Amino acid sequence: MKRAISAEPVLPRATKDLSDDFLRGSDFPEDLDPFADGVLMKHQAEWVADKSDLKICPKGRRTGITFAEALDDTLIAAAAPSAGGDNVFYIGDTKDKGREFIGYVAKFAKTVAKELVEIGEFMFKDQLKDGTIRDIPAFRCVFASGFRVEALSSRPENIRGLQGIVVIDEAAFHRNVRGVLDAVNALLIWGGKIRVISSHNGVLNPVNELIKEARAGKIPFSIHEVTFADAIRNGLYKRVCTMRGKKWSPKAEQKWEAKIRGAYGVRVAAMRQELDAIPAEQEGAALTRVLIERQMQDGIPIVRWACSDDFKNWPEESRTAETKKWCEENLKPLLDKLDHRRQHVFGEDFGRKGDATAIVPMEIGQDLVRRTCFVVELHNVPFDQQREILFYVVDRLPRLSGGALDARGNGAYLAEKASQRYGATVVEVQLSEAWYKLEMTAYVMAFSDQTVILPKDADILADHQALAYVNGYIKVPDDHRTKGADGFDRHGDTAIAGALAYFASRADLESFDYVPASQADQFNDNVPMFEQPASGGLIPRISGGLF
Template identity: 50%
Template sequence: MTLSAPTVLLPYQQKWVGDQSQVKVCEKSRRVGISWAEAADAALTGAASRTAGGDDTWYIGYNQDMAKEFILDVAFWAKHYQLAAGEMEEQVFIDQDEGKQDKHILTFGITFASGFRVTALSSRPSNLRGKQGRVVIDEAAFHGDLAGLIKAAIALLMWGGRVRIISTHDGDTNAFNELVQDCRAKKLPYSVHRIDFTTAVEQGLFKRICLSTSKEWTEEAEAAWVAGMRAFYASNAAEELDVIPGTGSGSYLQRAVIETCMRDGIPVVRLSLPNEFTVLPKHIREAETADWCREHLQPLLALLDPNLDHHFGQDFARNGDLSAIWPLVQTRDLRLVTPFILEMRNVPFDQQRQVLFYLIDRLPRFRSGAMDARGNGQYLAEVAMQHYGALRIAQVMLSVEWYRDNMPRLKAAFEDQTLAVPKDADVLNDLRAIKLDKGVAKVPDNAHTQGSDGHMRHGDTAVALALAIYAVYQMTADGVCDGFQSVSRRGHGTDSHNDDYSDSRSRSMV
């Protein structure tokens, strides 16, 4: 059944109702009207015939007041759309608990002329047994057995049901936040929506409040209302309004979890150049860099399996921090193995390009790379994209949103032990530098550590790994082209010092 989101809903509400995924999850601010929008969907679905996609809806809140409010909202929408439906009914529901005496609980429901109904249930998982239709779990973070409830609800999918899970946060260790993180890590194939207070206001929340309360909207009134809401929630505003689960400040990845994925024999290759190298004539810089690549990279690249797919991620820096390139090999059993890591310190822009192209040209079955395109990194990411194509090089503007969406997958790879990384103290410290900052895993701006060479690091290899994992999964999912491998035009690779590296290697169909 394809439903058109009603125009009376705000854009974020329309997006939620319009998403007809089998299972969808919404992490949200307080009082932004997602349950109200869900009631609109329940009314439309309940009023439709079976052939038009009609179905029952089972609503599960954590208290009776929520149940009554939702059913009243469904009744409102039924009248608004002039749908044939009865009034809200009070019902006595038998709350079954194995091994204990059944409880008779007053609950609420509404029945449509189609024969379908919207009914509120208690949050005991066993109450969903034998049911068919849609399940709405509201304020999921506050249910006592969310995992059991979701397990029971998912069983309804077999007969065409759908599950909607809605909640504000209640801490970063809560089962609801773990569910959201598993979705972002792609452990679960569920659709995720995130609606914070600022987004809701920008999309007309306060204007809608003014309309419903017959008050005049002004920018000044809106600003005062927003300030008042934030003052009301005070120190809890981050969690209650900004959708940032309450959290500690510890490392995102436990040391023991990282070490289980560390392997002996995976090299970390380091290129560090003195300041005076930058002012050497161009042909000397290129020649010395080519010699270094032949000596240090070529032996490692020659060991790569030509039958496996290769990817990479790069976190860029010109001086101060490191430029880190992290290749990944995807094995036949879909594990991700690190063949080596390349670190560059104080390497000029042109030589970083030279080294990068040398490496990419010799990666067998090169599929995709993701590159830090912030600041100075934008140059190298752009020329790599121009040289190898936009389907194979992603220019990533690292942001809070990017980290929120992609760091859970890095964590999942470590926890599931589907990743092999070097047993290296500097790499370990980089990975341990990832912290939760307002609910988002990233390397804090001030998280500088001293490396084994005495120079400063800033979690550089950790960011490169996150980008590499993004390249493996996201770019492949988005349709990276297949069927190409890198071959030399004249067999010289980047050893030639042509100004535009035109003979560095081109792509040829195999």
């Protein structure tokens, strides 16, 4: 663990040891020797000894990994360039974490490097995506080696601009976790290293996804999982006793652990997440995987269409012709099979270039179960062609009794066009807090009541797992993103479309069949509806009733 310490001239330093001011509420004995046997617990020593470029530690709370990281970073910053010295950037989830980390580094520097490093607060220049600069308060320890340890008190956007070793502490609680993780990978190009340390924040958090990918061997991260039980087994309570002047005994240790765990009460999932490093599927999540999969069935088609970027520049007639051809080949066979005796509804969640547009038609069965007929997913499809596809589907839904479309942002155009075409049958929905509280709750309850059926598909499963409690109501968190099997970004698209379809199915609306004006005179009231000619047009006929 020893490193060569730089013998270069010492930089100007503060005349007063300020580290105690930074170690707020921390117990750090003046005579602590970090190299002494037994000072570091087994899991701490293993973390420091691992020199991998990429390391990740899913952990229980207060297990001492950040303490060990501070020691390692002190050795690195104090070392000469020839001995592997480098700059270190610590990014915590709170300002106090940064202060505490810098305090640890300063204390270790005094012990290890035998120098009183300069501690200071400064403004870190962070360049945003639009080119503007913002100042982030940060703390710094400067070593005689010329290297420094900086703790940034706010998450920088321009992490790619950092060069050295980057430590992301409590990564699962950062505002833009995925953006942080994506950005630090650029550091590897010039020999940088990445350390990710975090307790869990739900099974769907990107950090948990990163851990699963590492365990599957998809990414070259070295994994160190440290639970509260591991830390106790490695001597955590013995250190607590030493700090507090108490006598250690196995019985006292068991009583202490029971007290810590008992403080969570009935919140067993929270206790397991925070202490045992087991991500809570219910911690924030509105639906469990088991509940979703129970309501999935084989054989329900999913039709996906992704357009190239230049498709929008085709002549209008060519785009329309290509779209009609796609609809005839992919949607008509599915629409022809629909049961004309049943009412149908649909929901639509709009996306243009980033997320997908999802169209989810549902059949209302005689048992009142809403069964998904099929799912349409559109990626990078121009506005006009989305309108043509939506109209192609809805025109042919037997006994249309309702539809609901996401009217936020760019989705307002398609929602307005649908409302103009179908009248009061279709609702333009602004996905507000009030709507989420009422309608998304009802949709989630449908899984417990077994009154909704979805296609059996991994992407649709992930979309519904994304539904979470945010500020007391259920929605897809704004910063939640997943990658579909096709490589495109997803933002819970089919979950939103499904919820909108379910919402439409609960409205007290009459059902309509739409037939072409040219066929209106041919419609025979004496022939059962499901034996009528294929519908598709603008002339509505009221069917009334549920069945």
